[in-house]
Amino acid sequence: MRQSSATAQLYTEVRSSLEFIFDLDRLKMIASKALQLRTPLSREKLLHAKRPPLQVDANQNDSIAEIEVWMRRLKIGALISASFVLFAWIEIDGLSARKYLQHTGFLRTASPQPGQKPTDPAAWGSNHVGKPVPDFVHGDECLFCHRNDIGPGWQKNAHGLTVRQHEDAPEWKDVFKGQASLASVAPQVDYFMGSRHRLRFLKKEGYGKFWILNTQGELGPGRQVQKWIDAQNPAWDKEKFANRCAGCHSTAVDPATKAFTGFGLDCYTCHGVVNLEHPNDISLVFLSKKQRSDAKLITSTCAQCHLRMGKSRSTGLPYPNNFVQGDNLFQDYQVDFSKADDESLNPGDRHILKNVREVALNGSDFPTCISCHDIHKSNSDKHRRAPRTAICNDCHNAEGPIKGGKAYKVISALCEY
Numbered sequence: 001m002r003q004s005s006a007t008a009q010l011y012t013e014v015r016s017s018l019e020f021i022f023d024l025d026r027l028k029m030i031a032s033k034a035l036q037l038r039t040p041l042s043r044e045k046l047l048h049a050k051r052p053p054l055q056v057d058a059n060q061n062d063s064i065a066e067i068e069v070w071m072r073r074l075k076i077g078a079l080i081s082a083s084f085v086l087f088a089w090i091e092i093d094g095l096s097a098r099k100y101l102q103h104t105g106f107l108r109t110a111s112p113q114p115g116q117k118p119t120d121p122a123a124w125g126s127n128h129v130g131k132p133v134p135d136f137v138h139g140d141e142c143l144f145c146h147r148n149d150i151g152p153g154w155q156k157n158a159h160g161l162t163v164r165q166h167e168d169a170p171e172w173k174d175v176f177k178g179q180a181s182l183a184s185v186a187p188q189v190d191y192f193m194g195s196r197h198r199l200r201f202l203k204k205e206g207y208g209k210f211w212i213l214n215t216q217g218e219l220g221p222g223r224q225v226q227k228w229i230d231a232q233n234p235a236w237d238k239e240k241f242a243n244r245c246a247g248c249h250s251t252a253v254d255p256a257t258k259a260f261t262g263f264g265l266d267c268y269t270c271h272g273v274v275n276l277e278h279p280n281d282i283s284l285v286f287l288s289k290k291q292r293s294d295a296k297l298i299t300s301t302c303a304q305c306h307l308r309m310g311k312s313r314s315t316g317l318p319y320p321n322n323f324v325q326g327d328n329l330f331q332d333y334q335v336d337f338s339k340a341d342d343e344s345l346n347p348g349d350r351h352i353l354k355n356v357r358e359v360a361l362n363g364s365d366f367p368t369c370i371s372c373h374d375i376h377k378s379n380s381d382k383h384r385r386a387p388r389t390a391i392c393n394d395c396h397n398a399e400g401p402i403k404g405g406k407a408y409k410v411i412s413a414l415c416e417y
Helices: 005-018 024-037 043-048 058-062 064-088 097-103 139-146 240-249 295-306 337-341 347-360 381-385 390-394
Strands: 163-165 191-193 198-204 210-213 216-219 225-229 250-253 260-263
Touching (some): 240 250, 295 347, 337 347, 347 390
Antiparallel strands (some): 163 191, 191 198, 216 225
């Protein structure tokens, strides 16, 4: 007898929902023993059960009976494992175990009602629009304690590479070599901006001000310049950085003068004003392991830079007006969320728009950016362990193995690439 498509789909969904929690090979072996022996399984047996190689007859997978057997085994194993999770009151990425299981589809949750109106994204919280930049602890002070866990990898992290001094970018010390047309401006370059798509060149002019060169280096494999743009007629622009780039490539921009407090992204950008008592209670720091459960705050913090097709209502600039972690970004920053359904938009920006829309307009609290992305680490471990949801399909295959992604090119009019 051939399996019905509905039964097969149910089996696939259950397997996908469970595989992020535990090893299915091990689960099937444990659950099978439970069915055979019909004896209670102690936690000790669960933790130390041996893991033999999985042996399943491929032909049996086509039968309804075989699928139903595995479904019963999965349910038993899931109940046993979930009970330990729930009673331990652990948190996974800032969510309680119950919420995490709900969001991954293992526990049922109330579905949105058809025709339900989206919420007003500006309805909650407060903001610092037009106010002075608050006093905050600078990153150099943070690194005194975090020099071993955060320090070594920060200069390899994309957030740490937004703007770098000439001496901190040894890979580009000879970037102008052989470019006769740039010989006159090369000695003036103090800073490099960018690390993935384009390399831009900056020079400092006064407090919190950069001039930007119109010449760009298009980066290829190994982050080396493979093509020059506007190299024949280099010219400095004294306004562009302040009007377009400062909000996401510098820290704490004064809304009145457009002068930045620090070049590049400081800890303050994501963690905000940090309570000095936090060494005794890490829950006092936003995005610490004990304070990362508020989806709206997380989304506002990440969207201040990564949602780059909006503008400030108060200034008209393409970045927020004095956003401070804890603010509601959308009380000042306006975005056309309908672009999330525009198939002509590159998948990277569309992915961000969709996720932000789900949180800001539809009240979703999972997934958030940090469900899949680890800000401090330059690897994809957390991304690969994240539960599979519909939003993954923006960049990954909807069917079959999720490993790998759809090829696409990021295009940004704001960033000029």
